[in-house]
Amino acid sequence: MEVGCPSLHRRPLSQGEKGVGAWIVRIDRWTGWVLGTALLLALPVFTVFVTALQPAGEVWRHLADTVLTDYVFNSITLMLGVGAGTLLIGVPAAWLTATCEFPGRRGFEWALLLPMAIPAYIIAYTYTGLLDFAGPVQMLLRELFGWTRQDYAFPEIRSLPGAVLMLTLVLYPYVYLLARAAFLEQSAAMLEVSRSLGAGSWRRFLTVTLPLARPALIAGVSLVQMEALADYGVVQYFGVSTFTTGIFRVWFGMNDATAAAQLAALSLLFVFALLTFERLSRRQARFHHTGQRVQRPPRLALHGRWRGLATATCLIPLLFGFLIPAGQLSVWAWRTASHRVDDHFVDLAAHSLLLAGGAALLILLLALLLGYGQRLRPRSVVRLAVRGAGLGYAVPGTVIAIGVMLPFAALDRSVDHWVRAGFGMSTGLLLSGTLFALLFAYCTRFLPVALHSVEAGLGRIRPSMDDAARALGSRPRGVLWRVHVPILRGSLLTALLLVFVDVLKELPATLILRPFNFNTLAVRTYELASDERLADSATFALAIVLAGIGPVILLSRAISQARPGHDPLS
Amino acid sequence: MSNATKSPLLLSIFGLLCIALSAPALASGEVNIYSARKEDLIKPLLDDFSKQTGITVNLVTGKEEALLQRLQSEGANTPADLLLTSDAGRLAAAQQAGVLQAVKSDALDNAIPAAYRDPAGYWYGLSLRARPIIYAKDRVKPAELSTYEDLAAPKWKGKICLRSSDSVYNQSLVAGMIAHDGEAKTEVWAKGLVANFARPPKGGDRDQIKSVAAGECDLTLANTYYLGSMVNSSDEAEKQAAAKVAVFWPNAQTTGVHVNVSGAGVTAHARNRDPAVKLLEFLASDAAQRWYADVNNEYPVNPAIAPSATLKSWGEFKVDTLNVAKLGELNAAAVKLMDRAGWK
Numbered sequence: 001m002e003v004g005c006p007s008l009h010r011r012p013l014s015q016g017e018k019g020v021g022a023w024i025v026r027i028d029r030w031t032g033w034v035l036g037t038a039l040l041l042a043l044p045v046f047t048v049f050v051t052a053l054q055p056a057g058e059v060w061r062h063l064a065d066t067v068l069t070d071y072v073f074n075s076i077t078l079m080l081g082v083g084a085g086t087l088l089i090g091v092p093a094a095w096l097t098a099t100c101e102f103p104g105r106r107g108f109e110w111a112l113l114l115p116m117a118i119p120a121y122i123i124a125y126t127y128t129g130l131l132d133f134a135g136p137v138q139m140l141l142r143e144l145f146g147w148t149r150q151d152y153a154f155p156e157i158r159s160l161p162g163a164v165l166m167l168t169l170v171l172y173p174y175v176y177l178l179a180r181a182a183f184l185e186q187s188a189a190m191l192e193v194s195r196s197l198g199a200g201s202w203r204r205f206l207t208v209t210l211p212l213a214r215p216a217l218i219a220g221v222s223l224v225q226m227e228a229l230a231d232y233g234v235v236q237y238f239g240v241s242t243f244t245t246g247i248f249r250v251w252f253g254m255n256d257a258t259a260a261a262q263l264a265a266l267s268l269l270f271v272f273a274l275l276t277f278e279r280l281s282r283r284q285a286r287f288h289h290t291g292q293r294v295q296r297p298p299r300l301a302l303h304g305r306w307r308g309l310a311t312a313t314c315l316i317p318l319l320f321g322f323l324i325p326a327g328q329l330s331v332w333a334w335r336t337a338s339h340r341v342d343d344h345f346v347d348l349a350a351h352s353l354l355l356a357g358g359a360a361l362l363i364l365l366l367a368l369l370l371g372y373g374q375r376l377r378p379r380s381v382v383r384l385a386v387r388g389a390g391l392g393y394a395v396p397g398t399v400i401a402i403g404v405m406l407p408f409a410a411l412d413r414s415v416d417h418w419v420r421a422g423f424g425m426s427t428g429l430l431l432s433g434t435l436f437a438l439l440f441a442y443c444t445r446f447l448p449v450a451l452h453s454v455e456a457g458l459g460r461i462r463p464s465m466d467d468a469a470r471a472l473g474s475r476p477r478g479v480l481w482r483v484h485v486p487i488l489r490g491s492l493l494t495a496l497l498l499v500f501v502d503v504l505k506e507l508p509a510t511l512i513l514r515p516f517n518f519n520t521l522a523v524r525t526y527e528l529a530s531d532e533r534l535a536d537s538a539t540f541a542l543a544i545v546l547a548g549i550g551p552v553i554l555l556s557r558a559i560s561q562a563r564p565g566h567d568p569l570s
Numbered sequence: 571m572s573n574a575t576k577s578p579l580l581l582s583i584f585g586l587l588c589i590a591l592s593a594p595a596l597a598s599g600e601v602n603i604y605s606a607r608k609e610d611l612i613k614p615l616l617d618d619f620s621k622q623t624g625i626t627v628n629l630v631t632g633k634e635e636a637l638l639q640r641l642q643s644e645g646a647n648t649p650a651d652l653l654l655t656s657d658a659g660r661l662a663a664a665q666q667a668g669v670l671q672a673v674k675s676d677a678l679d680n681a682i683p684a685a686y687r688d689p690a691g692y693w694y695g696l697s698l699r700a701r702p703i704i705y706a707k708d709r710v711k712p713a714e715l716s717t718y719e720d721l722a723a724p725k726w727k728g729k730i731c732l733r734s735s736d737s738v739y740n741q742s743l744v745a746g747m748i749a750h751d752g753e754a755k756t757e758v759w760a761k762g763l764v765a766n767f768a769r770p771p772k773g774g775d776r777d778q779i780k781s782v783a784a785g786e787c788d789l790t791l792a793n794t795y796y797l798g799s800m801v802n803s804s805d806e807a808e809k810q811a812a813a814k815v816a817v818f819w820p821n822a823q824t825t826g827v828h829v830n831v832s833g834a835g836v837t838a839h840a841r842n843r844d845p846a847v848k849l850l851e852f853l854a855s856d857a858a859q860r861w862y863a864d865v866n867n868e869y870p871v872n873p874a875i876a877p878s879a880t881l882k883s884w885g886e887f888k889v890d891t892l893n894v895a896k897l898g899e900l901n902a903a904a905v906k907l908m909d910r911a912g913w914k
Binding site: 067134139236245248249336402410432512516517 | 602608610628629630633637639640644647649734736769770771772774775776777786796804805807901905906909910
């Protein structure tokens with residue numbers, strides 16, 4: 001680790017990137033691109049804030065008198081609980097699979113990612129089906145022991161702790177993935193230095209390994225917390241009032257869009273605080289490799305009960321996060337698949353895969369542009385714009401979707417109006433109700449996922465690399481393409497995988513913005529599940545999981561081979 | 571070409587492609603629908619319609635609020651010809667927002683009683699969704715039950731399971747209570763009801779019925795089609811649960827059973843107005859009405875259609891004749907009232 005000498009920051013502008021405007025900020029080409037892209041992507045969130053600026057009715061007094069404290073308390077508990085839970089599961093599992101050798105390690109490496117392919121509300125439905133008072137587990141207990149309702153206490157799954165548990169089980173892979181990539185990129189040299197200085201293995205873990213991985217851990221946890229804050233399906237089904245359920249209640253139940261936007265803005269303040277904390281916590285330190293060659297540290301072979309413990313540590317999250325819910329889904333699907341799989345099934349799967357693949361590539365490019373632009377031009381205005389573009393992940397999908405819909409419809413209307421006036425013909429809807437609008441919404445919502453990964457990766461590349469490449473005559477684009485991208489392969493693949501699976505599961509924006517006759521696996525799953533036909537929805541939910549598994553395995557292998565300075569795929 | 575210039579170019583090419591591929595067709599012989607009814611509960615009917623008339627039907631499903639928002643923001647350019655919802659309050663809201671137009675049709679007026687359609691023809695009801703009391707046969711005698719109002723009585727303490735007040739079904743029910751009993755009286759009622767809860771509200775309608783069957787509580791309020799689909803389920807456990815409960819039709823002597831209406835209206839800027847009306851007429855026709863009853867256990871709006879065997883087994887009941895548009899008007903008041911009563 002070297003303490004930052006931000007040599008980049010003081011580099012004078014070179015030819016070809018001279019400013020085209022110089023009022024307050026010097027706007028050169030890179031700054032322009034980054035600012036423009038970031039502002040465009042921040043449009044939906046901006047729309048929400050603008051709506052929030054109007055004066056609201058007396059709904060706020062009502063909320064303050066009745067349910068607001070519930071919203072705040074439950075939302076904070078959910079964020080903190082899910083953050084702590086995912087760290088507790090993700091970090092040990094990542095460290096074990098990255099640095100130790102124990103039975104099943106190779107399988108666990110990728111299998112531990114599987115829970116992320118299960119939509120959160122689906123795992124909530126399956127566990128409720130199993131653990132509810134009317135479910136098979138409690139039914140069995142009552143039959144076995146002849147109990148009635150008053151005779152025993154069973155933890156209630158549909159509660160705030162239950163919601164924390166459900167979200168932890170499907171979200172820990174984010175922490176695991178980023179932490180594992182970070183552990184893998186740590187060089188043997190550093191650990192050897194600490195060992196030669198007499199540090200024991202625990203001490204090494206706590207004082208070297210963990211602090212070095214901190215940017216990745218924080219990136220993972222803040223993603224997870226943003227996702228938890230934006231969750232609607234689980235909390236709504238479990239009857240836990242949070243900001244998200246509140247937004248919908250105020251908006252549709254009380255028909256007050258302004259107050260709903262204000263609630264959304266208020267919950268965004270939480271996220272802003274979270275992100276600021278993240279920035280502050282790593283402001284002092286920089287985390288890049290300084291060694292010329294990075295060597296893979298030898299795996300620590302575990303023996304005796306440590307082996308068992310390591311296997312158990314990895315098996316438990318896999319069991320509860322994937323095997324049990326997927327098993328239940330399979331049982332349901334077995335019963336209903338015969339009349340659920342028809343010609344349309346192929347269409348659904350194709351739509352899902354195309355959308356997820358296209359969006360993932362697009363978002364990766366944008367994240368690379370913004371992340372690298374930020375590295376080239378670390379000005380506060382650039383940083384602020386990129387932060388703004390990154391808020392979308394914490395906003396419930398429906399709110400984002402409407403934030404996309406309103407400006408797009410306004411644009412369509414003005415183009416239509418203008419063309420009518422000028423040429424006497426109507427252009428109708430150009431953007432609204434097209435896949436373009438949908439992809440735009442995905443970009444807004446999932447850019448932060450890719451951005452976190454790209455930024456964490458870029459943060460580990462020392463600036464002298466850039467300087468060396470520039471000194472050898474490469475232009476910034478060339479540095480990105482020929483130096484950073486090859487080094488970053490692992491981080492880029494991680495970003496690609498995360499966004500792919502997220503889009504595969506995405507529901508609310510897809511539901512609102514999709515064109516006519518265009519369905520996806522997630523839409524079908526939701527339609528049946530929300531009609532309380534879980535067994536019927538299982539085939540489609542399982543298809544989402546299956547579609548996610550292939551890329552998960554492929555990319556997990558690529559990441560485990562990725563090393564700084566090496567080509568991971570060769 | 572380098573990456574920095576490539577990505578915006580790619581973006582715009584991709585965008586144009588998307589537009590070209592997905593622009594909604596606006597030729598004649600088509601109807602475009604925004605539907606809050608789930609695809610499974612409408613598509614078979616639409617396919618029949620296409621087969622009979624040769625008119626292509628294009629469908630987007632979604633939540634009604636979101637569809638209404640989409641319709642509003644698209645304005646005069648909207649491709650949608652018909653808005654289908656599963657809640658009459660939302661139809662009234664759509665009418666107030668100015669996104670529907672009035673249509674006249676003798677076929678519709680003949681098939682649908684006046685109570686279930688807008689007087690001017692802005693929207694038409696297509697099926698009825700009743701929300702009666704569902705009770706455990708072995709622990710509750712029907713004679714003990716009487717009205718919705720009675721559920722707040724202390725004798726039901728710890729015996730009632732209900733769904734969250736986030737559910738639009740409960741919001742509509744309370745809105746109906748406000749219309750009949752006034753806000754003050756309804757609030758006292760809601761507080762008494764909350765005091766009788768066996769557990770905090772959670773889960774969907776089916777979950778409430780299962781809780782009653784399993785003995786967690788003695789009674790609940792649920793829409794009948796959920797019970798209907800449990801009765802006819804392929805899952806043995808669901809069938810057994812459904813066998814342990816029965817339907818009680820409350821308020822027989824007073825206001826009648828709370829009923830919501832699913833329906834549809836032609837949009838204000840419909841480009842395919844005539845095919846849209848034709849489709850409405852088809853949905854109100856005998857065959858389609860029978861389908862609602864047989865497949866989804868909803869009550870047909872057309873009184874001439876005989877209900878399915880499952881519906882018949884629950885007996886007849888008095889329907890609340892309150893104008894369904896009123897439910898939409900009072901929805902906000904109902905939500906706030908439930909907040910004050912502590913109904914989570």
